[in-house]
Amino acid sequence: NQTENQLAGVVSKKLPINGREFNIWFRDGDSYMAQESLNVRATESSAFRNTCVNLLGSIDTNNTTCVLDVGANVGITTLVLGMLAKDVKLSTPISRIVSFEPEPLTYECLAKNAQHFPDLITPVNCALGERSGSLPFMRTPGSTSASHIVTDEHFTGATNELVKVERLDYYVEKFALPHVGLIKIDVEGHEKAVLLGSIGTIEKFNTVGFYGI
Numbered sequence: 552n553q554t555e556n557q558l559a560g561v562v563s564k565k566l567p568i569n570g571r572e573f574n575i576w577f578r579d580g581d582s583y584m585a586q587e588s589l590n591v592r593a594t595e596s597s598a599f600r601n602t603c604v605n606l607l608g609s610i611d612t613n614n615t616t617c618v619l620d621v622g623a624n625v626g627i628t629t630l631v632l633g634m635l636a637k638d639v640k641l642s643t644p645i646s647r648i649v650s651f652e653p654e655p656l657t658y659e660c661l662a663k664n665a666q667h668f669p670d671l672i673t674p675v676n677c678a679l680g681e682r683s684g685s686l687p688f689m690r691t692p693g694s695t696s697a698s699h700i701v702t703d704e705h706f707t708g709a710t711n712e713l714v715k716v717e718r719l720d721y722y723v724e725k726f727a728l729p730h731v732g733l734i735k736i737d738v739e740g741h742e743k744a745v746l747l748g749s750i751g752t753i754e755k756f757n758t759v760g761f762y763g764i
Contacts, residue, residue, distance in 0.1 A: 612732065678738075685714060
């Protein structure tokens with residue numbers, strides 16, 4: 552039941568996420584979205600949802616908050632956040648979701664999937680790190696979930712390309728986000744650099760961060 556898209560190498564599949572069905576765009580042949588992985592995706596999405604509800608309940612603000620999805624891939628966790636914002640009465644409502652994905656074609660899939668909540672989700676084609684610039688990105692054929700920023704000399708077994716890198720604090724200022732309550736980070740070992748570029752935001756808003764699912 553996959554549908555061909557105008558983007559070369561991209562297909563879509565109906566995927567149930569927390570009781571709701573979405574048409575999800577992804578790279579053709581990506582093991583992250585293979586049939587045998589879908590039960591794992593469903594379990595992870597449920598656990599992620601429960602974690603977010605608990606963490607958002609601990610945020611001390613009288614207003615709404617923004618949530619950042621760092622290392623969003625094609626946007627499964629972004630869509631879980633979108634459903635929380637739209638369908639669940641949270642003690643701290645989500646007003647905006649900003650999702651970051653550095654790999655260009657995976658980002659295009661994220662951008663298409665973000666259209667399920669176009670007034671809520673802002674996709675950004677950029678990696679986050681300690682400073683502005685660029686870094687090599689190791690793209691593992693057939694596995695977007697195993698692709699990541701390269702910070703050492705080990706480039707074997709994958710296709711490498713340079714991707715833009717910016718500090719999270721820069722985007723919080725650029726988008727004039729009034730409050731950032733939660734940052735989800737899943738960047739395959741690059742978490743420390745992301746946090747070092749987020750210090751201003753974390754200190755300003757007492758932001759909660761957590762890693763992977």
